[in-house]
Each structure stands twice: as C-alpha cells, then as structure tokens.
Amino acid sequence: MLALPAAASTGSDLLTTLTPGLLDLAGVVLTALIGLAAVRFQRWTGIQIEARHREALHSAIMTAARVAVARGLTRDVATEFVAAYVRASVPDALKRLSPSAETLDALVRSKLLEVAGH
Template identity: 45%
Template sequence: MFSLLLLAAIAALTIFLVRMFVRPVSLSSVFRAVFIAPLMILLALPAVAQEAGAPGFIEAILPQLLELLGIVLMFFLTWASARFTRRTGIEIEVRYREAMHSALMTGAHLALNRQLNGPAAIDLIVTHVRQSVPDALGKLKPSENILGRLAEAKLQEAGDKLARELNRVIGS
C-alpha cells in the first residue's frame, strides 16, 4: 500500500515539475504540489508501520516528517505574509491618495469661495492639504511641483463645476 502511495506522490511531483517547465504556473499550484506530496506520504505512514511490523519505524521517521512539515508550514506562512503585506499596502496607499485628493478639492473650493486665483489660490490649496492630511503626504511623498500641479488641476476642476452649476441655475 505504501509503495503505491509513494509512487503516486512521486508521479504527481514529476507531472507538476514537467508542467512547470513547459508553461508558467501560479504560486497556488506550487503550494499545492509542495503541500500535497508530503501529505500523501504522511497519510501512508500507518500502512508502512503495518507492513514493516516494526513498532519503532514511525518513531525513526518522525523527526524527518516534522522537519518536512515545518518547511511546508514556513513556506505557507511566508507566502501568506507577503500576500497580506502587498494587499494591505495597496489598500492603505489608495486611502491616502483619496484623502489627499479630497483635501485638494476642499482647498480648491475654499480658494474659490475666497475669490482667489493664480498663485494665491494654489498656495492656499497646498497649505490646506498640508494641514489636513499630513499623514497622507508623509506616505505618498509628492514633490512640491506635483503638489502644485495637482492643486492647479483641482482648482480648474472646481471652477468648471461651479461654472456648470451657475449655468444650470441661470438657464432654468
């Protein structure tokens, strides 16, 4: 029985390795191959103990199995940690970017309400962003030039929106 399970595990690994060189495979299939083959062998151990008839066989092979299980577990934890870090890092960056753009738009509305234009409006918008979302600026680290251009674009966008609203009110 053990021989058949061992041959099945070796065949599965061989097929996987051949496929890996023929075409790219995903990380999940690598994980499955690394995890399933030792699991198949681990499930076959009671059959081995029964065939061998020696009560000390499992005790002799157990340290190697625990080491193999530790390697598989470390691989899985490393993969899960990298995936979690990548996913949460992207989500946090999106939140910071949205907060910065919202603060830019609020600053643009503030500049329009104070009837500012040109460099005075840009300075007001940039100052508002620095005061309202310092964490976002610290993480995203936009240059002064980029921040000024973003402020200018938001001022233009807010002005266009205000002009459309005025046209809508006057037209009706």
C-alpha cells in the same frame, strides 16, 4: 504466514524511521506558507493604507479648491491657499505619499481647474 508479520513489522519500522523527517519537512512547508501569507498581507495592507492617504489628499485638495474658487481667489493665490490647506490638514498623507513639489502643484492646479469649470 510468517512472512506477513515480518513485512508488517518492516513497514512499521520504516514509518517510525521516516516520521521525524516527515514532521520536519511539514514544519518547513508550514513555516514557508505562513511567511508567504504574512508578506502578502503586508503588501495588501500597505496598498490599503496608501489608498486611504491618496483619498485623503485628493479630498483635502478638492475641499480647499472649492473654497478658493468660491472666494474668487486668483490662480496663484488659490494655488498657495490650497497647498497650505493640504499641508495643514493631511500632513500624514503627504509624509506617506511624499509627492514632489511639482506633482503636488500640478495636482492642485488640476483640481482648481476642475472646480472652476463646474
């Protein structure tokens, strides 16, 4: 019977010795998990912000394209009108997405054709 309390005492001493190390390990793991969650949240919010800017850009192009077609503007004049409208109405979206001039021009011409076809 004397061996039992000695064994219990040794287990308790071992636990007491390991506790600071286990707490440090738990802290490192928790910090890593928080860091991973923060990175994923930033990616997700970045994607959401980009989607809102893309939607605003497309909406502005469509609005101006409808006006240009309703006014009967020629293709070149309509393209410039839509591009100017977009630069004035959604500058933040253009800044965030930073499409090349060729990409924006192609998008504008595509939306003009789409609106004219309806």
